[in-house]
Amino acid sequence: MKKIGLILLFVITAFTLNAQDDITFRAICKQQVVVGEQFQLSYELNCEGEKFEAPNFVNFEIIGGPNYSKSSSIQTINGSVTRTRVMTCSYYLRALKEGEFTIPAATITVNKKKIKSTTTTIKVVKSSDNGNGNAGAVDKGSENNVFLEATPNKRTAHLGEQITLTYKLYYNVPISNLSISKAPSYSGFWTKDVTDNNGVLQQSSIIKNGQEYHVATIQEIVLIPQKAGTLTIDPLDITCVAQIRQNRKQQSYDPFENFFGDIMGSSYTNIKKDLKSQPIDIEVKAMPMKDKPKSFKGAVGQFTFTSKIDKTSMKSNDAFTITYTVSGKGNIELLDIPRPVFPPDFEVYDPKITTNTKNNTYGISGTKTAEYVVIPRVSGDFTLEPMEFSYFDPAKGRYVSLLSDQYELKVERSANEGNTGIIYAGGQEVIKVVGSDILHIMTNGKLHTNSTLLFASPLYFIIILVMAVVFAAALILNRRINKFNQNQVLVRNKKATKIAQKRLKDAFNYLKIKDQNHFYEELSQALWGYISDKLNISRSQLSMDTVRETMNGKNVPEDIVNQFIDLLNNCEYARFAPGDPGKKMDDLYQKGIEVITKAEKNLN
C-alpha cells in the first residue's frame, strides 16, 4: 500500500519538477585522520551523473569502495515541490603516512558534461599510543558492512608475558566462505592458537558506531613476545563472500530499475571481499634487571613449584625417581625447569619432561613436569639441595623465587657395590689385575712394641757413646804405650854402655883364663846387646842387615859400621878358627872396646 503510494508520487513529480541547474559535486571527508586509520571519502553529486572517475589516491590505500548510492527526496514547501537527488560514491581509505595531502578532484559526466569535484585536504597525524586501537572503526553511517578488527588485550607487555590477540569480524550482511588468505608471521612472538570455536563461528550482536553488527571471533592467538622493543603484528588477511544488496546497473539511476530490482530481489550480489586487519604495534618491555634472581630462566606468569621423591632410603645401584613440577599460568611451554644438582657418582638419566597445557581466552595455563631417574652408585648419606625456580610476575611487576624441598638420602651399601667395575665415573682404565689375587699373608712376623725405633733411641746414643769412649780410650792407651816404649828405649840406651862394659869385663876375665868359648860368647853378647839396646831393635829382629840398615839410618859413618860388622863376623869365625887363641882374643877384645867407644860417640 505504501509502496504504491510512493510510486504514484514518483510518477507525478517526475514530470512536474525541473532538473536543477546548479550542480554541485563535492568531496566530503574528515579533515584530520590518524595514520593507519580508516576513513570514508564520499563524493556527493546533487544530480544524476555517470562515468565516475576516481582520482588517484596517492598516500592512501583503498580498503573498500567505490560504493555507489543514491537517494532522492521531494519536498513540498508552500505548494512548490522540490526534488532533491543525491548520488554518492564513497571509498574507505586508510592513511599510509603522516602529512597533509590533497586529494585531487574526481570527475563525473552529467548531461554529457564533465564536472570536476572539489578537492579536499586531509591532515594525517601520527597515531598516539592512547589512540583508538580500533583503527578499523567505520565512520558512522558508512556502508562498510564487513570489516575485520584485531584487538590485543594489552599493548604493552613484558618479555614473555602473554598477550591475547583477538580477531573479530563485524558484519551486517550475510557472509560466507570465510577463509584466512594470509596469516601474519608474528615475528618476534611465540604464538599459540587458542581459538575455541570448534570450527563454528559464534556470533553475537553488537551496536558499533551506531550500527548493528554481528560479531564473530575468527581467531584468538596467544602471543608471547620473545624480544624487547616495539613489535609490529602484520595484518591478517581474510577473504569472504558477502551478499551485498547492490544494483545490477550502477550507471543507471532509473528509479524503475531500482524499484523493480528491489522487488525482484536480484540486487543481492555475492561479492568477494578481501579484508585486512590493521597492523598493531606492541611495546615489549625487557625484564627489570633489578633483583633479578640467578635462577630466573625466562618464566613469566604466576606459578607454583613442587617436587616429589619416591624414596629417600635405598641401596646403592638402586634407582629412585624425583619429580619437579611447575604449574600455573604463563609461558609454561617455554619455561625451563631448573636441572637439579645431584651428588657426584649419582648416575642421572635425561629427564622425562611432560607438558600439559590448557588454552583459553585468558591465556595458557597448565603444568610442566621433569622426572629424573637417578641411580646412586656409591653408598653414604647425601643431601639433595633444594632447587630454586624463579619467575617474573608481570601483574606484580617483580620476580618471585620458589624453593623445592630438600631431601636427605640414605644410601646403603649394596652387596654388589664393589663388583660393578663400570661404576667409576672417573673413567678409570681397565683393571689390569683382573683374575689375579693379592699375595698371601706373611706368617713369620716378628712383633715388637710400638716404640722400637733404633734411631735417636737411648740404645742408639749409648752405642755411639760407647764407640766414642772406646775410640778415645784406644787413642789414649796408644799414646801411653808409645810414651812408655819411648821411656824404655831411653833406659836401654842409657844402660847399653854399662851392660856392654859389664860384658866386656866378663870377657876380659875369660880372656885371662883363656876360656875361648865363654870369651867369644860374652864379647858377641856385649856387641849385640849394645847395638840392640842402643838402636831399639828387638832381639828377634837382630841381624847383620838390620844393624847395618839402622846404623845407616842413624847417620853412623860407614867405616864404623863396617868395623862393627867385621867385628861381629870375626867373633863368629874366631871361635872356630885355628891359630893362637890368646893373641886373637886379645886383639878382638881391644877392637871391641874401640868399636863400642866409637859407636857410643856417634850414636849419642
Added chain:
Amino acid sequence: MKKIYIFIILMVAAFSIKAQEIQNQEFAKANFYYNESRYDTAVIIYENILKEGFVSAPLLYNIGNTYFKMRNYPMAILNYEKALKLDPTNDDIRQNLAIANALITDKIEPLPVFFVTRWWRNLGDMFTANGWATVSLVLLGVLLLILFLYFTARTAGVKKSTFFTGIIIATVLIISTIIAIQKYKYLNSRNEAIIMKPTITVKSSPSSSGVDLFVLHEGTKVTVIDNDADWDKIRIADGSIGWLPSSSSIKY
C-alpha cells in the same frame, strides 16, 4: 731399695716377653682364621694385637690382606700403607697395595718426580728405618777405627790410605745418617691419610661454604700439609690442594 728397683725391672721385662709370646700366638691364630677364609674373626684378632701395643710390618700387611678379602679397600690400603711405612723394602706389600689401589675409584696421575729425588727415595727404601740407623752406627764404628789407624800410623803410606778411606766412609756415614733422620721423622709423622668417606668434595677453604674444587673417593691417599680446627689442608698426588673435614680420612 735398689733390690726392689731391679726386681721391678725384671718383672716388667718378664711380663713384656710373656705378653709378646701371647701376641705371637694370637698372630698365628689370626693367620689360621685367614687361611680358613674367616676374615671377620681374623681381622678382630689382628686389630686386638695392634690395640695391645704390638706392631710389625707383617701384621699390618696381614690386616690389609684381610680387609682386601672383605672388599673394604680403603682400610686395606690404609694398612698396606702403614706396613710399607714400617718396612719400605718389602715388595709383597708394594704389590698388594698396587692391586688395592687399582680397585678404588680415583685414579690420579702423579706429578713427575725429579730423578735425583727418585734416586734418593729408592736409596732410602733399600733399608728400613732401623736398618739405616744400624748402617749409620756400623759406619761410625768403621770410621772411628780408620781414624785410629790414621792416628797411629807409623808410615806415610798407611796414613795416606787411611785418610782417603776415612773421607769416603765419612761421606757415606753422613748420607746414611741423613736418611736415618728422614726415616725417623717420617715414621714419627702422621701427615699421610686415606679417604674413608665413599665420596667427599674438596673445598677451597676450611668451611662447608667453600667452593667445591674436586671430588675424592674412598681409598685415595692424600698428604696432610696443614690443619685448621676440624679441617685438613690436603694435597693429592697430582699436586692439587684443598681442604677436607678431618673426619673424612684416617691419618697414619
